[in-house]
Amino acid sequence: MRISRWVLLGILIIAVLAAIEISILMGWINPGDLVGAFFLLVYAIVVISVLAIIGAVFVGIYLSHQILATRGFTPFEQEMLRMREEVQKLSERVDAIASSLGASLPPQRKGP
Known part of the structure; x- marks a missing residue:
């Protein structure tokens, strides 16, 4: 397994901090x-x-x-899209049947 540069940098920083702490405890460095x-x-x-x-x-x-x-769409979203297409097809069929019978349907609101 290869160690990345970032891991090596982190190990180096921790080693330097540990060395400073040990040298302060041993009295080699006076904190001032x-x-x-x-x-x-x-x-x-x-x-x-x-x-x-x-x-x-x-x-x-x-x-x-x-x-x-x-x-991608979840299975639930895919089912909702299929149902939307089915509703649109059924609505078109109802409009075709109504126009062949000569009936007038109330205007439908076009939504998103």
Whole structure:
């Protein structure tokens, strides 16, 4: 099985974050003063929020495409279309019979 580039990128990001966390815990990296840590936290939250919003937009686009994608008619819809054609044929036959008898039918409303 071949691993895609996106999976490798995700693994790399997680590995870098884990390495940073381990080096902070071991004392190799000093996180700095309180103000710097606060700004780093705010920056991290903003980046994560932006990425989450972008991801949510792409998930929404994908789901709406899957829901609204054109597909064939369901069996129920096919049956309704056949019934509509049958009703139109019967209506034409009734009109033909009425015209041969000389009867006048009330005007029919043409719907969608």
